[in-house]
Amino acid sequence: MIVKKVPDVTFRTRVRDENIEGPNPYRWEDKTTADYFGNKRVILFSLPGAFTPTCSTYQLPDFEKLYAEFQAEGIDEIYCVSVNDAFVMNAWGKAQGLKNIKLIPDGSGEFTRKMGMLVAKDNLGFGMRSWRYAAVINNGVVEQWFEEEGFSDNCDTDPYGVSAPQNILASLKMAKAA
Numbered sequence: 503m504i505v506k507k508v509p510d511v512t513f514r515t516r517v518r519d520e521n522i523e524g525p526n527p528y529r530w531e532d533k534t535t536a537d538y539f540g541n542k543r544v545i546l547f548s549l550p551g552a553f554t555p556t557c558s559t560y561q562l563p564d565f566e567k568l569y570a571e572f573q574a575e576g577i578d579e580i581y582c583v584s585v586n587d588a589f590v591m592n593a594w595g596k597a598q599g600l601k602n603i604k605l606i607p608d609g610s611g612e613f614t615r616k617m618g619m620l621v622a623k624d625n626l627g628f629g630m631r632s633w634r635y636a637a638v639i640n641n642g643v644v645e646q647w648f649e650e651e652g653f654s655d656n657c658d659t660d661p662y663g664v665s666a667p668q669n670i671l672a673s674l675k676m677a678k679a680a
C-alpha cells in the first residue's frame with residue numbers, strides 16, 4: 503500500500519445550477535478531500551481514463567449495479583476518480599446514466615500523484631494518468647487496498663481484476679465474517 507491517509511487536495515468540479523441562463527447552466531464548485539471522505543466509509547476506485555473500454559463496459563457499470571450490495575456492507579458512497587477534467591467526467595457520467603456512483607475529476611493529477619498512483623501513459627497518447635486501483639476508505643484512512651499488478655509507466659497491458667467490484671465486495675464480506 504502506498505498511502506495510509508488520502509491526501510488533502512481541492513477538486514475543481516462543475517455542477518448544474520438552474521439559476522444560470524443559457525445553454526450551459528453549470529458553474530465551478532470546489533470540493534475538498536474532507537468533503538468527499540470526511541466521516542464516511544467509502545469505496546474509491548481509480549482508472550486510466552473516462553470513456554475507455556474496460557472502465558465503461560465493466561468497472562463503472564458493475565459498481566453502479568452492485569451499489570446496494572456495497573451499502574449493505576456499510577459503504578456510504580462509491581467514488582470513481584480519474585485524471586480527467588470536470589467537463590469530461592460529467593460527460594462520461596451522463597453517457598453512463600449514473601445514479602449511484604459519484605465521479606471525481608482529478609484533472610491536474612494532484613490527488614493521484616499524492617496517492618503514489620500517477621503513471622505515464624504516453625504510449626497511448628494519454629500523458630500522465632492513474633494506475634488502476636481501488637480502496638475502502640474510512641474517514642479518510644485507507645482500510646483495504648486493491649491495486650492491479652505491474653504498476654509501471656507506459657504499460658503495454660491494462661490489468662483488471664483485483665480492483666473489480668465483485669472482488670472488493672467479496673473482501674468486505676470476508677472481513678465482516680472474520
Ligand code: BEZ
Nearest residue numbers: 550554555556557626660
Ligand atoms: C480500457 O479501459 O480498456 C483501457 C484503458 C486505458 C487504455 C486503453 C484501454
